[in-house]
Amino acid sequence: MLAELQRDFARAVRGDALAVPRLGIDPGALNAERRVAVYRNHHRISLAGALAANFPTVVKVIGEDAFQALALSFLAIDPPREPSLAAYGAGFPAFVESDPRSQNLVYLGDVARLDWALNVAARADDLPGFSAACLAKVDPEQLGLLRLKPHPSLTLLSSLYPLLRIRDVAAGLEEGASLNDGGVDLMIWRKAGAVTCMTLDRPAALFLRALANGQTLAEAAEGLSAERLPELLAQFVLSDAFLQSF
Amino acid sequence: MPLDSIGLMQTRAGIGWRSPHHADVLERRPSLGFLEVHAENHMGGGRRTAVLECARRDYPISIHGVGLSLGSVEPVDGVHLDWFAELVAAIDPVLVSEHVAWCRQDGVYLNDLLPLPYTDEALDVLIRNIDRVQGRLKRAILMENPSTYLEFTHSTIPEGAFLAEMARRSGCGLLLDVNNLYVNERNHGVPARVVMAALDPASVAEIHVAGHHIADLGDATLLIDDHGATVADAVWDLYREAILRFPQARTLVEWDSRIPALDVLLNEAAKADANRAAMLELRHAG
Numbered sequence: 458m459l460a461e462l463q464r465d466f467a468r469a470v471r472g473d474a475l476a477v478p479r480l481g482i483d484p485g486a487l488n489a490e491r492r493v494a495v496y497r498n499h500h501r502i503s504l505a506g507a508l509a510a511n512f513p514t515v516v517k518v519i520g521e522d523a524f525q526a527l528a529l530s531f532l533a534i535d536p537p538r539e540p541s542l543a544a545y546g547a548g549f550p551a552f553v554e555s556d557p558r559s560q561n562l563v564y565l566g567d568v569a570r571l572d573w574a575l576n577v578a579a580r581a582d583d584l585p586g587f588s589a590a591c592l593a594k595v596d597p598e599q600l601g602l603l604r605l606k607p608h609p610s611l612t613l614l615s616s617l618y619p620l621l622r623i624r625d626v627a628a629g630l631e632e633g634a635s636l637n638d639g640g641v642d643l644m645i646w647r648k649a650g651a652v653t654c655m656t657l658d659r660p661a662a663l664f665l666r667a668l669a670n671g672q673t674l675a676e677a678a679e680g681l682s683a684e685r686l687p688e689l690l691a692q693f694v695l696s697d698a699f700l701q702s703f
Numbered sequence: 704m705p706l707d708s709i710g711l712m713q714t715r716a717g718i719g720w721r722s723p724h725h726a727d728v729l730e731r732r733p734s735l736g737f738l739e740v741h742a743e744n745h746m747g748g749g750r751r752t753a754v755l756e757c758a759r760r761d762y763p764i765s766i767h768g769v770g771l772s773l774g775s776v777e778p779v780d781g782v783h784l785d786w787f788a789e790l791v792a793a794i795d796p797v798l799v800s801e802h803v804a805w806c807r808q809d810g811v812y813l814n815d816l817l818p819l820p821y822t823d824e825a826l827d828v829l830i831r832n833i834d835r836v837q838g839r840l841k842r843a844i845l846m847e848n849p850s851t852y853l854e855f856t857h858s859t860i861p862e863g864a865f866l867a868e869m870a871r872r873s874g875c876g877l878l879l880d881v882n883n884l885y886v887n888e889r890n891h892g893v894p895a896r897v898v899m900a901a902l903d904p905a906s907v908a909e910i911h912v913a914g915h916h917i918a919d920l921g922d923a924t925l926l927i928d929d930h931g932a933t934v935a936d937a938v939w940d941l942y943r944e945a946i947l948r949f950p951q952a953r954t955l956v957e958w959d960s961r962i963p964a965l966d967v968l969l970n971e972a973a974k975a976d977a978n979r980a981a982m983l984e985l986r987h988a989g
Binding site: 459467482499504539610647 | 743744746747748749750751752753769770771775776777780782783805806807808809810811812813814815817819820822824825828852853854855856857891920922923925927
């Protein structure tokens with residue numbers, strides 16, 4: 458009996474008005490529908506608010522009302538599956554990209570990916586990163602065969618659009634960005650406890666992506682000039698971006 | 704920790720510690736009995752857990768769960784419970800609490816504390832789930848009475864008897880939210896004092912006070928438990944009565960929406976302290 462009630466109540470909260478009469482609600486001074494609406498409104502407003510908190514740049518780019526409409530559509534098809542609302546919205550960038558309402562904003566999906574990457578970096582588990590001390594323990598003969606696993610805080614984001622300029626424009630820091638400004642390769646991760654976002658040049662992006670995809674250090678470094686490898690290792694690889702255990 | 708030893712630790716009121724006040728509290732270190740956090744706001748790593756580690760050096764911490772869905776017929780989510788248990792082990796809180804409510808169905812987290820009918824079946828479900836959590840945590844938890852906007856026609860047990868029986872059979876303590884009692888009294892006519900009178904005085908280890916919103920629906924009003932205002936005078940009245948009945952309980956001021964400056968919360972906590980001291984004196988004298 459309680460199982461059916463909870464199934465129907467969840468449906469009613471998620472928008473199915475036909476489920477309301479089955480709940481056995483004592484109407485009192487209000488009717489059952491208006492009582493359920495209190496829960497339904499809270500469900501929608503609080504979860505749209507959680508998405509807005511997780512995608513602040515998207516909110517700034519399209520405005521609060523347009524965001525609310527997108528968020529409610531997303532909530533209907535992809536509700537949260539866990540109680541930590543900071544973790545809600547993994548599917549939102551792809552949804553934003555495919556939604557007809559954002560067709561004129563071709564970069565919006567990538568803006569959402571940047572927001573999500575910053576969110577992931579902020580709340581990823583605290584796992585020890587691969588450090589210079591770890592590297593020193595590797596047999597020099599075997600160095601080229603080293604494979605590393607990306608730290609859960611790491612995202613490598615390649616976009617055809619100037620995401621950082623778009624973000625600055627949305628924040629009122631810049632006058633305007635042109636899509637002709639070109640794309641950007643970004644690395645977002647938590648470095649020494651601080652969320653960090655850096656622009657990568659193309660060879661660095663290809664190297665780090667190859668490494669993150671499980672290629673060996675030698676394979677990943679194939680396209681690099683000899684002098685760049687130590688620099689990239691020091692700046693990016695040995696800075697909590699990859700895991701100690703692999 | 705047995706409830707009677709929790710009760711012996713008389714302290715000042717605490718506040719619900721939300722992210723807008725994280726830095727302020729860590730910098731100013733105001734004198735407070737404890738800080739209460741929502742467990743689910745501190746899942747994962749990074750700064751979310753770091754601030755809690757930092758705060759626990761100076762304050763007792765209370766962990767208040769909002770996502771275990773202990774009123775659900777569906778079994779407790781094992782992954783979430785594992786994580787919850789890890790947090791409790793890491794922080795070693797003075798209190799751990801959850802709600803007489805449910806929030807998950809078919810794997811979807813609904814982000815609300817949804818109401819239960821007061822029936823034998825719901826009681827059995829709650830007790831089964833509380834047992835699971837207490838067994839995993841190896842400690843008693845507190846369960847908070849809900850605020851509700853509807854009642855079910857098939858409820859058969861009065862709210863006070865329901866809460867008392869849940870505590871008796873599961874061994875959990877009670878977190879009595881006097882604002883919730885007031886909201887229910889106004890919304891459904893369930894007299895708050897009757898609910899309080901039904902509880903075993905020794906079972907109440909914490910009291911919540913909070914503000915509510917009076918929603919004008921045209922032909923009716925409904926009190927919404929939004930934790931977004933100062934505590935109403937009528938709720939302070941109930942609080943004073945609760946202190947007379949449950950003098951051992953710690954007090955917490957909750958504020959979750961339209962969060963004001965920290966000083967406003969500290970002022971509410973000081974008000975709770977003054978009310979509590981006056982009632983304890985009265986109780987002692989009487």
